[in-house]
Amino acid sequence: MINQRIKDAITQSNGELIELRRKLHSEPELSFEEVKTTAFICEYLDGLGIPYRRTVPTGVIADIQGMKAGKTVALRGDMDALSVDQLNTHVPYASKIEGKMHACGHDAHTSMLLIAAKALTTIKDELSGTVRLLFQPAEEIAQGAKAMVKQGAMEGVDNVFGIHIWSQMPTHKVACSPGPSFAAADIFKVHFTGKGGHGAIPQDCIDAALVASSFVLNIQTVISRTIDPQSPAVLTVGKMDVGTRFNIIAENAMIEGTVRTFDQDTRNHIEKSITQYADSVAAMYGAKAEVEYIRGTEPVINDEESANLVQQVAAEAFGSDVLFDEKPTMGAEDFSFFLDEAPGSFALVGSGNPNKDTEWSHHHGNFDIDEDALATGAELYAQYAWAYLNK
The missing domain is CATH 3.30.70.360 (Alpha-Beta Plaits)
Structure with a gap:
């Protein structure tokens, strides 16, 4: 089910993945103010030769077109930060902007999706269908997904998949159960x-x-x-x-x-x-x-077929012991508005590591992630797209 070329590409890009995340973390932008982040994403996609269009006022929709006809699967990564003062200022990638911080992991989501896109370009000749990349603004105010849908983000999409880094789960673990996920x-x-x-x-x-x-x-x-x-x-x-x-x-x-x-x-x-x-x-x-x-x-309700596919992909890519049974959270996610347009699922990738002090709650000034989890998320994005389009 998994593609070895994707796995190899993610492994080779691990250093770049960490650098991308650290750059984004140090330059946080609030909801619908992600102007520099949007420009950076566009510049990176230019380097990969992936066509895209910007959404208004911020955000990017890009398509990786396979060499063979097929369905369209969308991968979503959000990119806005929070009005939070960073407390763990000793890290070299600390926020450079007072009162703003990536305290929820959206910097990780964006960087993982960029590297997933890079890996997917290496298998375009094998790809049946289209992978749509949704770099979404304004998740923290629950407005970004709706804005992107209104601007055509889900037109022609057959399935949608998203990931959230999760500090309350051990690093590398993956959770994606059918049914309710976020409230x-x-x-x-x-x-x-x-x-x-x-x-x-x-x-x-x-x-x-x-x-x-x-x-x-x-x-x-x-x-x-x-x-x-x-x-x-x-x-x-x-x-x-x-x-x-x-x-x-x-x-x-x-x-x-x-x-x-x-x-x-x-x-x-x-x-x-x-x-x-x-x-x-x-x-x-x-x-x-x-x-x-x-x-x-709206509540995030994982489609059964899609959630089961996530579990199958994760188990094959990382081993069956990677699967984690995380209970639904009363937290909210505007990924739900994408699910209103097409079936799909939303996975959690663990980044909590007590030895690296990354078990702080999301939205806390000490929040950080275990960067070893980045490669797990990037590969899960790419392998899911591959598996869905080729099932």
């Missing part, structure tokens, strides 16, 4: 309006701080008492903005939070319940409530 992620905002006044005269006021506090305490019962325990769901209140001064009873309170689910019925129920709870709590105190519910990413 849908939504945002809710609740604005309570009371009646402000002097802190010494509460009887003339409606305390928005009290209303908001009651809502925060009670809203968790939506999960604990109205949702089937076998239907995973998380509701988190992450922000509460209330009051203006220590001796003024608050007139306004703003609450923001997130909801994570895997199935639409649970998602719909929680959305409806948030409005019901907000209205009920506000009415109890004589206040008013306004609710805004914003649907973000």
Whole structure:
């Protein structure tokens, strides 16, 4: 199932792969600001002779056309960084830009996909069909995949595959199970309006701080008492903005939070319940409530046939012991918008190594990857494309 020429090409490019990742890591760019990263990718593809087109405002779509007719498989690598201060500044490839850091591994994804593309060009004469490369911007704000789809990224695509470096898994391990992988992620905002006044005269006021506090305490019962325990769901209140001064009873309170689910019925129920709870709590105190519910990413559900192919490819390329049973995460991924257009799967490649201090959580200022995992990811990209087009 695997192609030995791909394996050899990845091995020969391992040093370059690490250099690419370090360059990208040191020059992070935020969502839809990846101008230099986009230019760098285009320059690299020019060197490989791979035709491409830029998407607006950032991002790249490229096609490797095989010598034989066949289907089209898309490989996706995201490339945006986060507004995070890098704490492990002792590494030689530390971010050069204050307040910005590749704290999630997208630098790794981009570099792995570039080297996978390089390896695939060496077997164009054997390739049946087309490999589409999607260098995606703005994953961190869940807007990049939708923007690329609108600009034709998935036109003619029969299957799509993505990878995420995963610090919570041991280096080299690969996880890709059929079914749910990443959760849908939504945002809710609740604005309570009371009646402000002097802190010494509460009887003339409606305390928005009290209303908001009651809502925060009670809203968790939506999960604990109205949702089937076998239907995973998380509701988190992450922000509460209330009051203006220590001796003024608050007139306004703003609450923001997130909801994570895997199935639409649970998602719909929680959305409806948030409005019901907000209205009920506000009415109890004589206040008013306004609710805004914003649907973000869809759940990432791995197609069974595609996920099984990932497992077969990984086992043949790296040995059966490489497979890892990672449970679905309540984290979110806008790769889901590609899966809305074609079947496919999303794999995790482990990069956690306690001896290299790479087990930090994603989005943490100390986040780093074990660079030994890069070759695993690059080869998995390329071998999956080969296997899919030749199955």
